[in-house]
Amino acid sequence: MPDDTPLLSLEGITKDFYGTTVLRDVSFALRRGEILGLVGENGAGKTTLMRILFGMPVIAETGGFGGTVRIDGRPASFRNPFDALDAGIGMVHQEFSLIPGFTTTENIMLNREQSRRNVAVDLFGPRMATLDRPAMTARASKAIERLGVELHPDTLVSEMPVGHKQFTEIAREIDRENVKLLVLDEPTAVLAESEAEILLASLRRLAAQGIGIIFISHRLHEVTAVADRVVVLRDGQLVKDTSAKGVEVREIAAWMVGREVDANARVRSDRSFGGPALEVEHLWVDMPGETVRDVSFSVREGEIFGIGGLAGQGKLGIPNGIMGLFAAGGEVRLHGKHVALDAPRAALDAGMAFVSEDRRGVGLLLDESLDWNIAFTAMQVKGAYLRRWLGGLFSLRDEKAMRALAEQYIEMLEIKCTGHRQKAKELSGGNQQKVCLAKAFALEPNLLFVSEPTRGIDVGAKKLVLDKLRHYNRDEGTTIVMVSSELEELRAICDRVAIVDEGRIAGILPPEAPLADFGLLMAGERAAEASA
Amino acid sequence: MSAKEVSGAKAPLRVGTRRAAALVLVAAAYLGAGAWAMLTGKSHTILVDNKPVAGLEAFRLVEVAVGRQEPVELGRGERDKFAVQGQRHRVKIDLMNGTEPVTTTIVLPYDAKMVLLSLPKLAAGVEPAWEPFETGQDAPPPAADELPEELFGAAIDPAPPESVGD
Amino acid sequence: MNTPFKLPSAARVRRFAADNVVVLIFLFVTAIAVPSSKLSGTYIIQDLLTRYGRNAFLVFSLLLPIMAGMGINFGMVLGAMAGEIGLIFAVDQGIAGVQGLLYAVLVGAPIAILLGWIAGQVLNRARGREMVTGYILGFFMDGVYQFVVLYLMGAIIPITSKAITLSRGYGIRNTLGLDSVRQSLDKLLMLKVGPFTLPMATYLVIALLAIFIVWFRRTKLGQDMRAIGQDQTVSHSAGIPVERTRIVAIVISTLLAMVGQIIFLQNMGNMATYNAHRQTGFFAAAAILVGGASVAKATIPNVLVGVGLLHLMYIVVPPAGARLFGSAQIGEYFRDAMSYAVIALALALHAWRKRANAESARAGLRGAASGAVDPAKTEGGAA
Incomplete structure (x- = not known):
């Protein structure tokens, strides 16, 4: 890049919420036309960092942040997301923010419609201007062309495949005349492999036009494929800022989950289990934000079975669906007997109990x-x-x-x-x-689901809760399925740990497996690769 | 609202004045329409009267028309009425004796509901030929005032049977 | 995966029937009633032509709130009340003819804007429950209207004419004769075509309104309303002032209902001072729903078809009842029951459709192994 002033530079960003530090002295820079892959586990601080960048009101309400954000070398502080948009920063969210009954054009131009004046404008204000549809279509087509995808300007969003919706969102962001920085939060999460490929190609195209891109994804192979540089956050700190060239997925996964040396996992060879206690086949659960798409696993009698994974991937949906708290389908058998879903009473009557995360x-x-x-x-x-x-x-x-x-x-x-x-x-x-x-x-119960048992409780209580679970399992022989975001605690007490990714089980590992393997599963790599 | 002007270039400075002008225009249109409706829509009743008055003889037979309404014939001492809207009216008097009909314009005050127009005065050119007419009774009051029926209060708490009229 | 999904013809018929069940039931009942009423075609058509002029404007006032996602604006009775207050003043001032109607509109307009603004504020605080809130708000405002018209008019608000005042000296009589403005708009431009008379001036006003609505949809404000009607959160994050726009939709609706009620009453020729507005919202809602609209989507053809169908039933059912059951009253009860049933059915259908869509959206998320439906197809249903 000829201009060596970075497009965006973050300098010593620090943020704490009510005494809990979520970001500590994070600094990195992004040049024009560069794609930066930002990775980290849940709670690593990615979301907070982006909120600071966009001037979300929640940051100011909780006491602001430390450090400086510079755009083109000048300090910038946005009071709200609209300020950030005006400064040329666009954001593509994980959930679609599209109007389903509108066409591609209407969505791309949403609230930036081109219009013609008329008498009514003088009488009742600018919103009475009539829309100039040909001009809107022309502009939308230009944005689509810039993205380099095939997208018809007159298709209704509700009739589009998921991938096209994502492209429409991106087209909306790059339609802004001054857009220079684009943040994409898990843009490929809902896309099929082929669609994700096209999206990555579009991102490269946009970068070649000089737009800086921050690409947040847990699919690490996509990050290595598209990013020029990788920044890894862990526990609010920047642990790695490196060129993406020659970096392997496995390395990133290790940086992400942390400590290579690992003392917590213990091998418990003295454990013996009976036959299958719980068998789950092709389970789907419609739990908002935790959708389970197709999950099959089997838990042995007397086992402590762990289910982990990143937030929003569906791990919480599994116990909630089996216990009948959310609409679910598929086949669930307890000791060989069919359990009716969609009926909490049936699950309880079958002898299952649930300690909810809520x-x-x-x-x-x-x-x-x-x-x-x-x-x-x-x-x-x-x-x-x-x-x-x-x-x-x-x-x-x-x-x-x-x-x-x-x-x-x-x-x-x-x-x-x-x-x-x-x-x-x-x-x-x-x-x-x-x-x-x-x-x-x-x-x-003869089978106990425990969901996020240590969430929001202090360290001492955490240990006690986990010990009680272990003892209860040991003394009563009760089979336990434990769902948790804390990989460490899963590895500490479980006999096997399944990692859920995008509503499916990416793989099941023994607790003593290397951390990087868990990281790979969370990053969307399949079991075969991880256990290699 | 249908007129369109394509404005390619923005004129931010003039928007304020344009807006103000437009608001003044709306206000003027509102008031103007109101004034027009009130003035031209106001209804008056003109009683045409063929009786001797103040030394003037009544006509034996007279045909009188107000505006474009159908003319009526009045004999001596007879009286009829016209319902009109607006304040300025042309009254045509035809004495039915071969003489040219006489057309006069009368202007009524806005708040005169009913005026008595004396045809002899009008024909003789006495100004004003009309005088306000007060009947004292506007309309017969109804025997019993019907009050609005109750809402669902009546359904939960019905009135005593004797007062249920219908 | 993405090949267009073709419904088998039987399924397609069923889908069409499910989408139009309200219209179909209505057509069925009317089709039975028309021949048994033994009314002449000329009579029915003339009556329909008159009723179009009388009612269509009122029904049009429901379009914008539906577009803005606020459902059927039962709060339109507030506009009807404003129109009635305008007419009371026009009669009291002795302003007759079309001028009297214009005067009533001019007096009613500020009242309608104020009431519409209040209603908009209330409905913004009752998101997702706009319909029932608007309905109850109508009842509440009916009480306020009664207080104003029955106690304040003649006591605090000057009323000059004794003819319209109760004999106790204040309050407006139960029935207000509208002789001075009776059918003045209808008769302004009467066109005789064969055996029929057409109130062209009224039709012209309705046509102008339809053109206004078509034009309005193409404005920025109209586009914003459509966007808000589909997704408030997305619209808000795109910077569209959601609350303001919703208030504007209700204000326009209230204004139109005010004009509509004046047109309605000038055709009727007299006004039940305390009752005329009570059913207005209900009948307008029944009409637009019979026309194939839902509480989430309504078009100008829905209004035109609905007014025609509803009134056709209103014309033919009482005589049919008289012939079939020996009592016209049975027919009258029946047609009222039908109109209410239409509203109930449409509301239930809307809730049912929403759930069915959520269901099919959910099906799209299931794994392919569970034999789920093609996600590309069900995505559309999620809208």
Whole structure:
């Protein structure tokens, strides 16, 4: 590049949310016509970094950020995303922001329509101008041409294949006259392989026209294929900023997940398992943001089975779908018996229990006391802790039995509380989580789903929760399926770990497998390659 | 609203004044239309009266027409009425005796609902030939005022049976 | 994968029927009633021609809110009230003829704009529940209207004519004679074609409105309304002022309803002061739905077809009831029930379609192994 002032330079960007540092001293620069691949696990700080770049109000509301953003060498601070757009920064989001009933042209020109004046403009303001459709079509065609794809300007978005929708979005961003920097957040996530190829070719074309591109993707092979440079974030820090030339996917995966030396994983050879406890075939779950597309796996009796993967790939959808909380389909068998989906009661009756990741929403009755919380599901499902009167015509709660139960679990799980009558909402996050576990244990399930058991609780409580799970598995022989974003904890307690990517299981690894292998699976590489 | 002008170049400076002018235009149109509707739409009743008045004789037979309405014939002492809109009206009097019909223009005040127009005065050129006419009764008040029926209040809390009229 | 999916003809018929079930049921009932009413064709056509002039304008006022994604604007009764207040003043001031109508429109306009703005504000706070909110708002405003017309008019608001005031000295009488403006627009330009008389001036006003709506759709504001109607979040992130645009849609709708009610009442020739507006929203809604519109999509042909069909039923069903059951009243009950059923059916269908679309969108996400449908096809259904 002849001009050596970088298009964008980030200098010492630091950001913390309420005392938690999410970005620490991140600095890198982007030149014109350069494609920069930005990779990192969930929570590595990619999203926050982009929010800072775009001047999202949430950043200012949480106390601003440290460091400087420079565009063309000049410090820039945007008060809102529209300022960023005016400065020539475009963003293509993971979800489509298109109007389905509008044509390609109408979407590309959305709110930038070209129009003609008329008398009504003087009377009622500029919005009364009539649209100049031929001019709009011409401009949209120009943007499409710049992208180098085949896209008809008059097709309705609702009738387009997914790939074309993505191109329409990009065309909308590059239609702006002054666009010089384009940020694409997981643009290929919804695309088929062939469509992704075309998209990558378009990006190269745009870069050749001098537009700087930040390409965020968890598909690492795409990053190595298209990017000139790779920047890796981990835990809010920049861990690698290197030319993409000669970098291998495996290396990036290792940088992304971190520590090559790994002390946590322990080999437990003394474990033995029975036959298959849970068999899942071609499961799909329509859980918003966590769609499961086609998942098959089998869990052995007495096993702790881990499910990991990046956020939004569908790992949370699996337990929620099997437990009937979201619309689901496919075949699920527990000990060889078919389990009806779409019916929470059927799943509970089959002997499965679920500790939800949504503690406050699904897991707890916040305004009720602990004993009531712990006994509630067991009472509903098994009719336990009820005393029958008049031959079962009435049943009343057996307060004494409930109290005994609550006290048993308060002791066993070391729940810190003032007593079994305390309300659930008054407990800390970690103790609430223990109540959720107690509630599931009280069902005496033969299969227990635990979803994000350590989310939002402090380190001490984390260890305790994980230990209790392990002990419960060891002492009761209960099969446990644990879903977590924390790869470390999955590897610490699970017998096998499945990694979910794009709604499918990318592969199942033993916990002692190298970290880079897990990283590769998360990056969309298939099992064959990873376990090589 | 259909007139179109293609403006290639923007004229940001003039938009303010254009806008102001346009708003003044809208306001003027609103008021103008209102004034037109009020002036030309206002209805008056003209009672044409063929009675002797202030020393003037009544006509034996007279044919009178207001504006373009059908003429009416009045004998001595007879009276009829015309419903008109607007304030300025041409009144044509034909004495039916071979003389040329006389056409006069009368202008009524805006707030006169009903005027009594004396034909002898009009024919004699007395100004004004009309006088306001007050009947004292505007319209007969209805025997009993019907009030609007209740909404669903009546459905939950029905009125006592005797008051259910229909 | 992406080859265009062809429906088998039976499925296509079923799909057409599902999309037009409201219209089809209506056509069926009317087709039975027309011959059994024993009304002459000339009579039916003349009556229809008159009713077009009377009603079409009101129904047109529903178009813009539907376009802006706010469903059927049951709040249009607010506009009808504004029109009635305008007419009360026109009658009180003794302004007759077309001028009287113009006067009523000029008086009603600021009231309609104010009421429309209030309604828009309320509906913006009740997103996704615009229809029921607008409907209840209509009831509430009916109370305010009663208070103003029954207690304030003649007491605080000057009313000069004793002929329209209650004998107690304030409040407007239950029935307002509109003799001074009766059919003044219809009679302005009457065209006789064979046995039929056509109120051309009224038709001209309606045609102008239709042209306005066509033109309006092509403006920036119209485009913004269409965008908001489909996706508020996307429109907002594109910088379109969503709330303002929705308010404008309601204000225009209220204004049009005001004019529409005046046209309606001049044709009727008298006005039930406290009742005339109560059913306005309902009948306009029934008409547009019978015309094949849904609460999410409506066109000018929907209005024209719907007004014709609904009124055809209104004309023929009572005499048919009289012949078939010996009582015209049964026919009258029946036609009312039909109109309400149409609205209920259309609303239920809309909810059902939304769910069916969500379902097929979901099917598109399933793995190919689960025997799911071709995603390229179902994507379209998700819209």
